[in-house]
Amino acid sequence: MADAVLFEFLHTEMVAELWAPDPDPGSGGKKRSLSVLEGLGFRVGQALGERLPRETPAFREELDALKFLCKDLWAAMFQKHMDGLRTNHQALFCCQGTYVLQDNSFPLLIAMGSGPQYLEEAPKFLAFTCGLLCGALHTLGFQSLVTASVASLPACKFQVVIQKS
Amino acid sequence: MADAVLFEFLHTEMVAELWAPDPDPGSGGKKRSLSVLEGLGFRVGQALGERLPRETPAFREELDALKFLCKDLWAAMFQKHMDGLRTNHQALFCCQGTYVLQDNSFPLLIAMGSGPQYLEEAPKFLAFTCGLLCGALHTLGFQSLVTASVASLPACKFQVVIQKS
Numbered sequence: 001m002a003d004a005v006l007f008e009f010l011h012t013e014m015v016a017e018l019w020a021p022d023p024d025p026g027s028g029g030k031k032r033s034l035s036v037l038e039g040l041g042f043r044v045g046q047a048l049g050e051r052l053p054r055e056t057p058a059f060r061e062e063l064d065a066l067k068f069l070c071k072d073l074w075a076a077m078f079q080k081h082m083d084g085l086r087t088n089h090q091a092l093f094c095c096q097g098t099y100v101l102q103d104n105s106f107p108l109l110i111a112m113g114s115g116p117q118y119l120e121e122a123p124k125f126l127a128f129t130c131g132l133l134c135g136a137l138h139t140l141g142f143q144s145l146v147t148a149s150v151a152s153l154p155a156c157k158f159q160v161v162i163q164k165s
Numbered sequence: 166m167a168d169a170v171l172f173e174f175l176h177t178e179m180v181a182e183l184w185a186p187d188p189d190p191g192s193g194g195k196k197r198s199l200s201v202l203e204g205l206g207f208r209v210g211q212a213l214g215e216r217l218p219r220e221t222p223a224f225r226e227e228l229d230a231l232k233f234l235c236k237d238l239w240a241a242m243f244q245k246h247m248d249g250l251r252t253n254h255q256a257l258f259c260c261q262g263t264y265v266l267q268d269n270s271f272p273l274l275i276a277m278g279s280g281p282q283y284l285e286e287a288p289k290f291l292a293f294t295c296g297l298l299c300g301a302l303h304t305l306g307f308q309s310l311v312t313a314s315v316a317s318l319p320a321c322k323f324q325v326v327i328q329k330s
Contacts, residue, residue, distance in 0.1 A: 004211075005213070005216060006172050006209070006213065006241060006242060007172050007175060009208075009209045009212045009213065010172060010175055010179070010205075010209055011175070012212075013208050013209050014175070014179055014205070015203045016208075017183070017201065017205055018182070036182065040175075040178045040179070043174075043178050043181075044171070044174045044175055044178055047170075047174045047177075048171065048174060051170060057272050066259070076171060077171055083292070119182055
């Protein structure tokens, strides 16, 4: 029994708990649930970022920070590396770094079914991790917007847009 | 950066989220928060119990199940063993097994302050784990009641009462 599954089980149950159907359908319950999960992920990401080994050099370049997320952070969370990191050069041209992080088999999506009928269920399993990536980047000194998209389960892409100050 | 801290950070933030002050002080909000955390722990414990290695023999004796919690489950969660397991013989006499599991430095209590003024904050950090122990025992075939007590932070005791059918 590996302790990695402990995080995954707790994440699953936390989503189930915080995604409880809103009694008032007009109150934006779904959006609120997503932002609660994102906020929770953000704070966990901030805390993880602060646990960086002290000998790690500062991340002066944003690409270094992104590589850190794809390798070290992903290894700590899922015992593997992200499958791809792509830079959107067009966006870079407008003084904004946009990166696409690809996981071909995202562990927090594996537990759910893989048919296309499950696609609409995916956002609730991605919100925490979007917040977490954003929180870790915040600790590393970068403001960002992180969104996720799924075309075919259990693969997913995280798009990170670094906000220039 | 160890992935063990991921579970601890997530637990801390989950408690902060689910322990949000109840707007109606007369509605039993505290008790409800505790039972939500316990329920969440129960389901995680059930899932962890199902991940037992297949070669593990069935736990015919409840003492075997308790030893499993103290060693294997605690190692998977906190990378250490429980510090003590005591049987309450008086309770056994009434056909009910009562066990006291002692952790002298419970990781989920370490993050909070250790002065006596923090004692009243402790229950919210114990509810999830009480539920988890109960859920794991349920998967192993034992109905139980699990409560926790703290005399001096960050040490705590979990009392497990096995319900005979």
